[in-house]
Amino acid sequence: MKGSIIVFGGDGYIGWPLAMHLAMKTDDYVVIADNMSTRILVKSVHSDSLTPISTMAERLKAFREYTNRDNLVFEPVDVRDMKAVDDLIKKYQPTAIVHLAQQRSAPFSMIDQRHAVYTELNNIIGNINIIFAMARHVPGAHLLKMGSMGEYGTPEIPIPEGDIEIEYGGRKAKVMFPRFGQSYYHLSKIFDTYNLKLANGLYGIRATDIMQGVVFGVRTHETQIAEELCTRFDFDSTWGTVINKYVVQAVLLHELLIYGKGRQTRGFLSLYDSINAMTLLLENPPKEGEYRTVNQLDMIYDTLTLAHMVAEVAEEYGIKVTMRQIENPRVEKEEHYYEVEHTILPSIGFRREKEMKDVIREIFEDVLRYRERAEAMKHLIYPYAKWRSSYVMDNEAFSLPPEVERPLGREEILRLAGFR
Ligand SMILES: NC(=O)c1ccc[n+]([C@@H]2O[C@H](COP(=O)([O-])OP(=O)(O)OC[C@H]3O[C@@H](n4cnc5c(N)ncnc54)[C@H](O)[C@@H]3O)[C@@H](O)[C@H]2O)c1
Known part of the structure; x- marks a missing residue:
């Protein structure tokens, strides 16, 4: 088999x-x-991907036609x-599992x-369902679980890649580095980390918990094979990430919206590098029974410096932008220390694929290409999810679609994926 x-x-x-990348390599x-x-x-926040994404049925058909490969299912x-x-894990007996299937937006949460x-x-x-099924059917397989650099928050000390040694009460111990997540989304990721550590100790699940920084960009080698293979690109204030949002703001508003002073500092990596790093980690799994934490960020910037970088690239496209400071909808430290250890990926051969400005240029090209789609959703650029008012039970402007409140069934998903 x-x-x-x-x-x-x-x-x-x-x-x-x-x-797609994995299917091309194996x-x-x-x-x-x-x-x-x-x-x-x-769609529930009245938004959509800027890129016109195909259904899953169309994606797979296009992938087969353009690449002549039939191993993507x-x-x-x-x-x-x-x-x-x-049933799925029992059926396929995978050697590796990548887990990205989560609600991934902090503002949405x-x-x-x-x-x-x-x-x-x-x-x-x-997350816990995947862990249990792995323990039953493929205990030796590698679980590559996507965490987030946001699990750590912005502590006053350097963030290590793994546990830290502490001294307290005259004794020394190795402990998990404390987590200071600042949204319910990030807290869910922290809980995943605990569950994964427990399962590693109990069942020996071999796991990589990868803490990626903020991902930006719209293209990879495979998405450029044909338009039907493009990936989604979100730019509204709930689903977009900062650099992707800035480029759309530059094109549509000619101004960049800076949260507060813009001194919030984070790690960033391109979509190319996100994919390359995960591929490399799959090719270099942890030892049997090992749990490893990997931090991935390529460049550390504050959000104002990034805005200036986007503004410089905008000029190349004849777009002049101004900076506009707005109230920060998040509750976070606005000026802070930020230092992160990230040595595992370079030690297994990881190298940045493209410079940040080159990736920003690619985003500009695609945003300009699909500008009309973005125009229709322009008003969604302004933030509306405010951390301090998240205590309300129902925000009347944005209700959660009832169909997602319970697990979706097989037939329902096949219909949504364009197979029915
Ligand atoms: N995009 C970033 O900047 C970034 C940075 C760090 C970490 N991450 C993490 O990477 C992962 C992927 O992020 P993304 O940006 O591709 O998000 P995404 O929302 O585009 O992809 C997540 C996918 O998981 C699916 N999914 C969600 N819940 C599911 C469920 N109950 N059952 C089956 N499928 C489900 C969604 O339909 C979607 O296709 C997430 O875990 C996210 O938290 C993303």
């Missing part, structure tokens, strides 16, 4: 290009498992459904209580 890798969340911004099956929920949730699975996850609860249940239950 052919080997296989499962990519949970393979319909997403990162998952789709990763699944003859094993690359199994995409997804419930299509990001497509539903982005789809399975309609909601990770909250323990039986569906169990801060819309109101309903969105916070949905995010935590979706993310925590899905």
Whole structure:
């Protein structure tokens, strides 16, 4: 039987290009498992991907036609459904599992209580279902779980890659580095880390918990093969990440919206590098029974410096932008220390693929190309999810679609994925 890798969340911004990349590199099956929920949730805030993404059925057909490869397959699975996850892992007996299938937006989790609860249940239950099924059927397989640099928050001391040694009460101990997540989304990721560590200790699950910084960009080598293979690109204030949002703001508003003073400092990496790093980690798994934390960020910047960089590139396209400071909808330190250890990826051969400005140029090209689609959603650029008012039960402007509050069924997902 052919080997296989499962990519949970393979319909997403990162998952789709990763699944294609893996399918190009191996003859094993690359199994995409997804419930299509990001497509539903982005629409629930009246937004859409700037790039015109194809259905999963169209994506797979196009991939087969353009590459002549038939090892990329789809399975309609909601990770909250323990039986569906169990059946899938039992059926394919994968050697590796990539887990990206989560509600991935911090602002979305801060819309109101309903969105916070949905995010935590979706993310925590899905993760633990994968862990249990792996322990039963493929205990030696490698789980590559996507965490987030946001789990750590912005502590006053350097962030290590793994545990730290502390001295307290006259004794020394190695402990997990404290987490200071600043949204319900980030807290769900922290809980995943604890569950993963426990399962590693109990069942010896071999795991890589990769803490990626903020990902930016719209293209990878595979997405450029044909328009039908493009990945999603979100730019509204809920679903977009900062550099991607800035480029759309430059094109549509000619001004960049800076949260507060713009001194919030984070790590960034391009979509190319996100995919390359995960591929490299799959090729270099941890030892049997090992749990490893990997930090991935390529460049550290504050959001104002990034805005100036986007403004410089905008000029190359004849666009002059101004900076506009707006109230920060988040509750976070605005000026702070930020130092992160990230040595594991370079030690296994990771190198940055493209310079930041080159990736920003690619984003400009695609935003200009799909500008008309963005015009229709221009008003969604301004932030509306405010951290301090997230205590309301229902934010009337943005209700959670009821169909996602329970695991989606097989037939439902196949319909959403364009197979029915
Ligand atoms: N984009 C970033 O900047 C970034 C940075 C760090 C970490 N991450 C993490 O990387 C992962 C992927 O992020 P992304 O940007 O590609 O997000 P995305 O929303 O585009 O992709 C997530 C995918 O998971 C699927 N999914 C969600 N819940 C599911 C469920 N219950 N069952 C089955 N499928 C489900 C969605 O339909 C979607 O296709 C997430 O875990 C995210 O938190 C993203």
